[in-house]
Every structure is written in C-alpha cells, then in structure tokens.
Amino acid sequence: MSQALRTTTLGSNVIRNENQLQARKGLATRSTNNAQRAVLGEIGNRVKGLSVNNGPVKAISADARKPLVRSKATSSIRQKVEAPPKPVESKPFSALEENKKLNAYSSGLLNVDDIDVEDSDNPQLVSEYIKDIYLYLRYMEDKFRVSENHLRDSKITGKMREILIDWLVQVHLKFKLLHETLYLTVAIIDRFLQVDSSISPAQLQMVGVTAMWIASKYEEIYAPEVNDFVVIADKSFDEEQMRVMERQILSALRFDLGRPLPLHFLRRNSKAGCVDNRQHTLAKYLMELSLQEYSLAHLRVSHLAAAALCLSLKVLQDEETEGWTDVLTHYSFYPENELRPVMCQLASLVVKANEKLNDSRAKRVAVARKYATKKCLCISVLPELSGPVITELAAEAAV
Numbered sequence: 157m158s159q160a161l162r163t164t165t166l167g168s169n170v171i172r173n174e175n176q177l178q179a180r181k182g183l184a185t186r187s188t189n190n191a192q193r194a195v196l197g198e199i200g201n202r203v204k205g206l207s208v209n210n211g212p213v214k215a216i217s218a219d220a221r222k223p224l225v226r227s228k229a230t231s232s233i234r235q236k237v238e239a240p241p242k243p244v245e246s247k248p249f250s251a252l253e254e255n256k257k258l259n260a261y262s263s264g265l266l267n268v269d270d271i272d273v274e275d276s277d278n279p280q281l282v283s284e285y286i287k288d289i290y291l292y293l294r295y296m297e298d299k300f301r302v303s304e305n306h307l308r309d310s311k312i313t314g315k316m317r318e319i320l321i322d323w324l325v326q327v328h329l330k331f332k333l334l335h336e337t338l339y340l341t342v343a344i345i346d347r348f349l350q351v352d353s354s355i356s357p358a359q360l361q362m363v364g365v366t367a368m369w370i371a372s373k374y375e376e377i378y379a380p381e382v383n384d385f386v387v388i389a390d391k392s393f394d395e396e397q398m399r400v401m402e403r404q405i406l407s408a409l410r411f412d413l414g415r416p417l418p419l420h421f422l423r424r425n426s427k428a429g430c431v432d433n434r435q436h437t438l439a440k441y442l443m444e445l446s447l448q449e450y451s452l453a454h455l456r457v458s459h460l461a462a463a464a465l466c467l468s469l470k471v472l473q474d475e476e477t478e479g480w481t482d483v484l485t486h487y488s489f490y491p492e493n494e495l496r497p498v499m500c501q502l503a504s505l506v507v508k509a510n511e512k513l514n515d516s517r518a519k520r521v522a523v524a525r526k527y528a529t530k531k532c533l534c535i536s537v538l539p540e541l542s543g544p545v546i547t548e549l550a551a552e553a554a555v
Contacts, residue, residue: 314450421461463498503549
C-alpha cells in the first residue's frame with residue numbers, strides 16, 4: 157500500500173507541474189537532462205535552458221529532475237549522488253611566510269632590521285632558513301615541555317632533584333663535556349620522571365648518570381664510556397644496570413631527544429642584541445643556576461633564555477648598552493614586561509648563590525664555583541651581582 161501511495165503522489169505532482177508549466181510563458185522547449193555544468197564552472201541559482209522574466213520564478217519540468225533510485229540496503233528512495241569534484245591543490249605551508257604574517261604589523265611599528273642579511277655569504281649560518289628553524293624550535297619546545305610540578309605523583313622530591321643536578325654539574329666538569337650535554341641531561345631527567353613515577357630515590361643517581369650518558373652520545377664527538385660513569389658513581393650499579401636503564405629511558409621518551417635547549421635561544425638573542433662576552437656569560441650563569449630550581453623546570457626554554465639575557469643587560473648596563481631593545485623583543489618574541497617575573501626569580505637565585513659563596517661549608521654550590529673561575533670570567537663574583545638591580549628584583553620576587 158505504501159508503494160501505491162508513493163506512486164499516486166508522484167503521479168499527481170507530475171500532472172500538477174505540467175499544468176503549471178503549460179499555463180506560463182517562456183517555457184524552454186529543450187530538455188536540461190543533457191546540460192551538465194563544469195565542476196568549477198558557473199555556480200548560481202540560475203538554471204540553464206529556462207528564460208528568466210521579471211515575473212514569478214519558473215518551475216523545473218518533471219523531465220529535468222534527477223532520477224530516483226531505490227536503495228537495496230534500506231528499500232527507500234533516495235537521490236542519486238554525483239561524484240564529488242576533484243580537490244584543488246593548495247599552496248604548501250611555509251613557516252617563513254607565516255612568520256611574516258604574524259609579525260608584519262609589529263615589525264612595521266618597530267622598524268626592525270634583518271640581523272641575518274649579512275650572513276648570506278656563509279652557508280654554515282643558513283641565513284635563508286634560520287627563521288624557519290627557530291619557528292620549528294618554538295614548536296618543539298611546546299611539544300616536549302615539562303609540566304608544572306611534574307614530580308607531584310613521584311617518589312622523588314624537588315630537593316632530591318636539586319642534589320642530583322648539583323652533583324651532575326661536577327661530573328660534567330670532570331669529563332669536560334659541552335654545555336649542551338648538561339642542559340640535555342637535565343631535560344632527559346625531567347621528561348623521564350614526568351612520565352615514569354615508579355622511580356625510587358635509590359635509583360635516582362643511576363637515572364641521572366644514564367641521562368648524561370645518553371646526552372653525551374647525542375651531543376659529544378667522543379662520549380665517555382659506560383664504565384667511566386660506573387666508576388664516577390662509586391660503582392653503586394654496574395654496566396648492565398645502566399644499559400637496562402638506558403633502554404627504559406629511551407622507551408619512555410620514544411627516542412625523542414630533539415627538545416630545544418636554552419642555549420639555542422640565548423645565542424640567537426645575543427646576536428640580536430649585539431651583546432659582549434661578559435653579558436653573554438652572565439646570562440649563561442643565570443640559566444645554569446635555574447637548572448637546579450624545581451619551580452622553574454616548567455618554563456619554556458625560550459622564555460628562560462630571554463629573561464636571563466634581559467637581566468644580564470640590566471646588571472651590566474653601561475653607556476653603550478641599550479637594554480632590552482625593540483630588536484630583541486622582535487627576535488625573542490618576548491617584551492620586557494613578560495620577562496620581569498622570571499627575572500625576579502633569577503635574581504633571588506643569585507642572592508642565594510652569593511650567600512653560599514661566602515660560606516665555606518655551604519652545599520649545592522657547584523654552579524657558582526664553576527663560574528667563579530677565570531675560564532668563566534669570574535662572573536659569579538662580580539660586584540654588580542650584589543648591587544641594587546639584583547637586590548630590588550629579588551625583593552620583588554619575595555613579595
């Protein structure tokens with residue numbers, strides 16, 4: 157019965173539409189069944205084959221309708237679906253173009269010069285791709301970012317972490333490793349402890365030593381042997397245990413060791429600010445002091461590098477130093493007001509380090525003593541680090 161009703165209804169609609177078409181003028185005599193429109197051709201509400209008058213809109217003839225087919229799955233009548241149009245090829249993504257779009261307005265206001273224009277003759281500086289590279293590094297630092305208070309579900313405390321890193325700084329000096337190796341070691345430790353909360357305090361030293369072993373193989377040309385790390389840890393574990401821990405760490409991190417380091421962004425910012433060697437070294441000292449501070453472990457490395465350099469410029473400011481300029485704001489992506497809270501925290505770390513340097517019995521002072529040597533320009537004992545700039549910012553952090 158339902159089929160008969162549908163047939164009657166369709167027949168009535170066809171007769172009614174034909175009567176209406178014969179009563180109106182301007183009806184097209186040719187059928188529109190064979191008139192196909194191009195995929196990206198004329199698109200509109202106008203139907204070819206029908207003349208358009210100022211009067212009412214013409215109805216479409218019954219013959220021009222699309223055929224109806226019966227679905228075998230549902231036994232229902234549905235409209236025949238045509239093949240979708242071919243997609244249009246889109247323009248490939250360019251990080252450099254996106255960077256230009258994002259910074260076009262601010263660059264026009266700040267009148268920032270291109271700091272890479274003079275490096276075009278040196279292929280090792282890859283000036284043509286350097287902006288894309290740093291955009292990618294900013295993406296990677298968010299991808300591998302350590303969450304705030306990442307040890308909340310772990311048996312390891314912030315103080316245990318501080319003791320471990322202070323000892324690793326001494327191991328780093330003993331083996332004469334690169335600065336990148338130390339930063340990558342701390343990054344591996346934090347990322348691993350964030351995803352694996354089963355590590356006990358008894359295993360923490362082995363985690364730290366294994367992380368430095370992995371970082372050495374990643375950064376160094378001649379990495380220390382596994383037995384060297386076993387010996388320097390006073391044989392608290394053997395080589396096989398270290399190899400098992402290495403597999404555990406790499407599996408937890410999915411072998412992703414490409415997290416950017418603060419040094420990468422500091423070098424870029426130092427170039428943009430045309431800083432001297434003392435200012436750059438002081439910024440490195442401030443960044444290494446922050447490695448042991450658990451409350452700063454979650455910061456973006458680009459944010460930390462910019463804050464360290466900004467504080468360094470304030471402390472060692474002279475007649476030739478311009479401070480945090482528009483060029484530094486543009487290339488670091490951070491204005492000075494966003495850096496001030498981190499600068500205050502770094503200043504408080506400097507005050508604590510100064511107190512430990514004056515106390516021969518003080519513990520966890522490896523970084524300050526390292527930068528008190530001539531090789532590091534005696535940065536940690538500069539009189540400016542006890543001046544009003546550090547004191548005022550440290551007081552602001554305490555509030």
